[in-house]
Amino acid sequence: xxxxxxxxxxxxxxxxxxxxxxxxxxxxxxxxxxxxxxxxxxxxxxxxxxxxxxxxxxxxxxxxxxxxxxxxxxxxxxxxxxxxxxxxxxxxxxxxxxxxxxxxxxxxxxxxxxxxxxxxxxxxxxxxxxxxxxxxxxxxxxxxxxxxxxxxxxxxxxxxxxxxxxxxxxxxxxxxxxxxxxxxxxxxxxxxxxxxxxxxxxxxxxxxxxxxxxxxxxxxxxxxxxxxxxxxxxxxxxxxxxxxxxxxxxxxxxxxxxxxxxxxxxxxxxxxxxxxxxxxxx
Numbered sequence: 224x225x226x227x228x229x230x231x232x233x234x235x236x237x238x239x240x241x242x243x244x245x246x247x248x249x250x251x252x253x254x255x256x257x258x259x260x261x262x263x264x265x266x267x268x269x270x271x272x273x274x275x276x277x278x279x280x281x282x283x284x285x286x287x288x289x290x291x292x293x294x295x296x297x298x299x300x301x302x303x304x305x306x307x308x309x310x311x312x313x314x315x316x317x318x319x320x321x322x323x324x325x326x327x328x329x330x331x332x333x334x335x336x337x338x339x340x341x342x343x344x345x346x347x348x349x350x351x352x353x354x355x356x357x358x359x360x361x362x363x364x365x366x367x368x369x370x371x372x373x374x375x376x377x378x379x380x381x382x383x384x385x386x387x388x389x390x391x392x393x394x395x396x397x398x399x400x401x402x403x404x405x406x407x408x409x410x411x412x413x414x415x416x417x418x419x420x421x422x423x424x425x426x427x428x429x430x431x432x433x434x435x436x437x438x439x440x441x442x443x444x445x446x447x448x449x450x451x452x453x454x455x456x457x458x459x460x461x462x463x464x465x466x467x468x469x470x471x472x473x474x475x476x477x478x479x480x481x482x483x484x485x486x487x488x489x490x491x492x493x494x495x496x497x498x499x500x501x502x503x504x505x
Contacts, residue, residue, distance in 0.1 A: 289435050309453045386436075
């Protein structure tokens with residue numbers, strides 16, 4: 224009876240010790256089954272700058288410059304396509320006031336001095352009001368399309384960036400993989416993990432190209448729709464003014480900055496007269 228008591232107390236202690244030993248050996252066994260765990264841990268400790276340098280600083284620097292250019296295009300395009308920039312309220316009010324007073328020359332001069340799309344379109348329209356409403360509308364459409372094309376040409380660089388940046392990233396990846404396989408061919412397959420790490424590094428170039436290309440395409444379509452909406456607003460303001468002009472009373476009016484109206488043919492003075500002499504001296 225007394226001999227069985229120590230044995231019954233010792234058995235739970237042995238079982239507890241076995242459990243603790245098994246838990247202690249579990250991480251080692253897991254590490255043996257996953258020999259790449261240390262490699263993964265080291266890869267996770269690399270910073271973004273380290274990955275960029277390993278991927279190839281030349282191509283990543285090009286992608287960085289493309290991203291800076293993309294951001295500048297987006298900011299510049301957004302500021303230039305504001306309605307207050309496309310059709311300044313002060314210019315519209317001044318043109319309306321001059322026309323209400325019948326001062327067409329002052330209204331044309333106000334439009335000429337304004338460099339906004341509204342000012343350029345209105346200036347082109349004033350040069351044709353003496354030729355009738357149809358000629359004025361044609362001038363409005365032509366100048367509006369010319370100004371719109373200028374804005375679209377600026378944002379087309381966003382589309383170009385969206386096309387070339389993935390190609391730049393892919394080129395960096397391909398060149399890096401060529402170098403990795405050249406190293407593999409000369410040194411042999413000693414450690415496959417090194418090859419997979421090298422391929423992972425060069426794929427950063429492709430990821431960088433996509434990171435620049437996707438926002439560039441999104442910004443391009445956003446800016447294109449913004450420009451179209453802005454110019455619809457400008458044309459609405461223009462037509463609200465020029466559709467109500469009294470064209471029947473404006474026949475022959477010339478409001479160009481360098482306008483001149485030739486007179487009807489006149490009999491020329493005879494040679495040798497005082498009038499001819501004065502004309503020649505002039």
